[in-house]
Amino acid sequence: MEPATRQLIYVSRDPSAELNTRFLQRGWHVEVVGSAREVRRAVRAGMAAGGLLDLSSEFQPHEIAAFESCLTIPNVGWVAATTPGQLQDAALRRLVRDYCFDYVTVPYSGDRIVDSVGHAYGMISLGEPASNDGSTGAEGEMVGSCDAMLALFRSIRKVAMTDAPVFISGESGTGKELTAVAIHERSARRNAPFVPINCGAIPPHLLQSELFGYERGAFTGANQRKIGRVEAANGGTLFLDEIGDLPLESQASLLRFLQERKVERLGGHGSIDVDVRIISATHVDMTAAMIEGRFRSDLYHRLCVLQIDEPPLRARGKDIELLARHMLERFKKDASRRLRGFAPDAIAALHNYGWPGNVRELINRVRRAIVMSEGRAITARDLELAEYVEIVPVSLAQAREAAERQAIELALLRHRGRLGDAAHELGISRVTLYRLLCSHGMRHMEGEPLATPHGELPVSVPHL
Numbered sequence: 001m002e003p004a005t006r007q008l009i010y011v012s013r014d015p016s017a018e019l020n021t022r023f024l025q026r027g028w029h030v031e032v033v034g035s036a037r038e039v040r041r042a043v044r045a046g047m048a049a050g051g052l053l054d055l056s057s058e059f060q061p062h063e064i065a066a067f068e069s070c071l072t073i074p075n076v077g078w079v080a081a082t083t084p085g086q087l088q089d090a091a092l093r094r095l096v097r098d099y100c101f102d103y104v105t106v107p108y109s110g111d112r113i114v115d116s117v118g119h120a121y122g123m124i125s126l127g128e129p130a131s132n133d134g135s136t137g138a139e140g141e142m143v144g145s146c147d148a149m150l151a152l153f154r155s156i157r158k159v160a161m162t163d164a165p166v167f168i169s170g171e172s173g174t175g176k177e178l179t180a181v182a183i184h185e186r187s188a189r190r191n192a193p194f195v196p197i198n199c200g201a202i203p204p205h206l207l208q209s210e211l212f213g214y215e216r217g218a219f220t221g222a223n224q225r226k227i228g229r230v231e232a233a234n235g236g237t238l239f240l241d242e243i244g245d246l247p248l249e250s251q252a253s254l255l256r257f258l259q260e261r262k263v264e265r266l267g268g269h270g271s272i273d274v275d276v277r278i279i280s281a282t283h284v285d286m287t288a289a290m291i292e293g294r295f296r297s298d299l300y301h302r303l304c305v306l307q308i309d310e311p312p313l314r315a316r317g318k319d320i321e322l323l324a325r326h327m328l329e330r331f332k333k334d335a336s337r338r339l340r341g342f343a344p345d346a347i348a349a350l351h352n353y354g355w356p357g358n359v360r361e362l363i364n365r366v367r368r369a370i371v372m373s374e375g376r377a378i379t380a381r382d383l384e385l386a387e388y389v390e391i392v393p394v395s396l397a398q399a400r401e402a403a404e405r406q407a408i409e410l411a412l413l414r415h416r417g418r419l420g421d422a423a424h425e426l427g428i429s430r431v432t433l434y435r436l437l438c439s440h441g442m443r444h445m446e447g448e449p450l451a452t453p454h455g456e457l458p459v460s461v462p463h464l
Ligand SMILES: Nc1ncnc2c1ncn2[C@@H]1O[C@H](COP(=O)(O)OP(=O)(O)OP(=O)(O)O)[C@@H](O)[C@H]1O
Pocket: 140, 141, 142, 143, 144, 170, 171, 172, 173, 174, 175, 176, 177, 178, 179, 283, 359, 360, 363
């Protein structure tokens, strides 16, 4: 089925407003980009798109050369726009011949070009989405086409348009950092720094100076001034990773910074205005952390204005295979032989396994399998998942339990952790949902009040 909106990547230095409107009228979502880097950022792995490469807009030869790597991205169907005589240039001629479905020469008719890009898109859509070979290899490329991931991509695009703090929650290895980078790269701050700080990895006594910096002589050993991470992110995005592990004393200073938007270096005399966008992430259950007094709720509410939930890999259905193939393509040069793909038993195991380590674990297993594999295709054994080849739920009770768990997980994901709404959708009471969460080991029994709103996370990113 064709998606309601088709994406057009319009590469031009001098985009035509008229053409843009014509594409919009014909149901395209147009993204105008001006460099190879922006093309890579605009492409969504595994999703077909049309591409219009406007060679008539006077790109420099080095820019054209850089575009070549983008033209090999497998899920974009390209059409070039050229000026008369431009294709006398051998390099351009080769580029158009090797990578484009069609080309038009100025002056061209708008309808002709929209039709042409439509055909290129159609041809590309015939391809196997899983065969997206990731040859862009770009860091920060997010693979996914299941409903949960498409909702995540929409949320990323929406939150990127604002400056409000974003809070990303999700299990370990689900892609929280990748999401934070994607938000930054799509935001108006993309050309300013993205500064990550792992709040859990820095010893508490150093955290303060890491965050806010110090002046020379502030303490013994402070031989020169150090700019803190908050100040280093000025104009850009500060990514507070593992925020759930931030010690209480640093929480107070961070809260003060969020209120005043000024930093004072240790041993300094004045304060400095800082303009940063805050994105934070954690795999910690923040509701529990607040109840247990490990995290200040006033800070949490300042950080969590917009919330994004990263879906666990086991809830991504076909995407598990898509990701595995993507990683195989990306890393297969590490293999001593030519690998053809995954054997059927490997595919079964990929789906039966629970992926506690999520995407990171999948990458590690595929990479190890690439090196260890002795055949032409990767087997379940190469993935060290031989025991998951059998369909796992052996009894009806186990099958029911697995289905129940998945339904709960998806409902919570859809309602972004709001127990009341998820319970309503599942047709059970909140108390029953809570009991089920505990029995499935998805939440701790102790201490969480049911009658107060604390069990529900604030949410303000509406899904489309
Ligand atoms: N959708 C995706 N497509 C491609 N690669 C992904 C995707 N999600 C995650 N990855 C990759 O998986 C690895 C883990 O991602 P990331 O570090 O963003 O996870 P995380 O949630 O921050 O994990 P942790 O909680 O352990 O810090 C990275 O190598 C990242 O590039």
